[in-house]
Amino acid sequence: MPPEEQSAPCQDKSDVVALVASRVRWEEKVILDELEARNLPYEVVDSRTLYMSLTMHSAPWAFALNREISQTRALYAALALEGARRRVVNSARSIEVCGDKYRTALALRKAGLPTPETILALSPDAARLAAEEFGYPVVIKPLMGSWGRRVALLRDPETTDAVLDYCEALPTSQSHVVCLQEPIDKAGRDIRVIVVGGTALGAIYRQADGWRTNVALGAEARHCPLDEELAGLAVAAAAATGAEIAGVDLLEDPDGQRYVLEVNSGVEFRGFSSRLQVDVAGAIVDYLTAEVAA
Amino acid sequence: MTSTCPECAREIAVAETIRLSQIVECPDCKSELELVSTQPVILALAPEPEEDWGE
Numbered sequence: 001m002p003p004e005e006q007s008a009p010c011q012d013k014s015d016v017v018a019l020v021a022s023r024v025r026w027e028e029k030v031i032l033d034e035l036e037a038r039n040l041p042y043e044v045v046d047s048r049t050l051y052m053s054l055t056m057h058s059a060p061w062a063f064a065l066n067r068e069i070s071q072t073r074a075l076y077a078a079l080a081l082e083g084a085r086r087r088v089v090n091s092a093r094s095i096e097v098c099g100d101k102y103r104t105a106l107a108l109r110k111a112g113l114p115t116p117e118t119i120l121a122l123s124p125d126a127a128r129l130a131a132e133e134f135g136y137p138v139v140i141k142p143l144m145g146s147w148g149r150r151v152a153l154l155r156d157p158e159t160t161d162a163v164l165d166y167c168e169a170l171p172t173s174q175s176h177v178v179c180l181q182e183p184i185d186k187a188g189r190d191i192r193v194i195v196v197g198g199t200a201l202g203a204i205y206r207q208a209d210g211w212r213t214n215v216a217l218g219a220e221a222r223h224c225p226l227d228e229e230l231a232g233l234a235v236a237a238a239a240a241t242g243a244e245i246a247g248v249d250l251l252e253d254p255d256g257q258r259y260v261l262e263v264n265s266g267v268e269f270r271g272f273s274s275r276l277q278v279d280v281a282g283a284i285v286d287y288l289t290a291e292v293a294a
Numbered sequence: 295m296t297s298t299c300p301e302c303a304r305e306i307a308v309a310e311t312i313r314l315s316q317i318v319e320c321p322d323c324k325s326e327l328e329l330v331s332t333q334p335v336i337l338a339l340a341p342e343p344e345e346d347w348g349e
Contacts, residue, residue: 147347
């Protein structure tokens, strides 16, 4: 809000849902279409022009749905709005946990959920030592990253050295802290379950030729039966990270053992909705409506 | 509604239901464009994806 409005009472928008987004993707568009269809008042808040003072004790909107594409802006928008005593979905805490692969692994382990062995290496040199001790192959991942970027399968010491040399050359100190993870034989596919408000909406397989199965990298979505175990794991994983709206990624090994890999707090669901004919936007707005009324 | 691609100047038909900050692709030069104004309809080059974008 402009500085001159800080001392004036905030315009009452207590019945207005703020949708925080700097980019209106297909997902945001269908959510907005759903809000309009139900005559629910909303305001799109572009995070690129959002600023909030520490001394602001309130914000116009009672409730915010955080659909910001930038992890950084999503986190700080949530922090600022929560600081102004506004309910934000997903919460700042969940965005922080879900956005950090090691924090996610810790949360999943604390909840007693099956997850691949994960090693945190605080420097590229530590990663070399860890890879040597763990053995090959081993997966290397940045602490924070999306769409499968900078995830690699290290098959031998020579490849590891080359990858870690690049890692060392990255400018930020955070880039030098990496996760090594046990590779799971997943037969070229993983499972994505979308959870909204504690309910698993459905599951898809994401099949790829390579071993990275992100849709952003061209993986194909196929229907996956959502059995009780799968739904239970996904719902528990979302709860463990605090994400009320989540895309939970799981792996299944040849023996049928399932592992929770990660929880995405800014879930993209176009492929999921299209493949399963599941109205994710409707489920999100149902959840928002119930939470606003609570 | 129509607008012009800022990159190649092609005239682009824009759906009536388009929303502010929505992304469209220029059919000719394939540039990603963002709707930055509805009245008048103005498309600008969309911001390049940043490292922390996405799920």
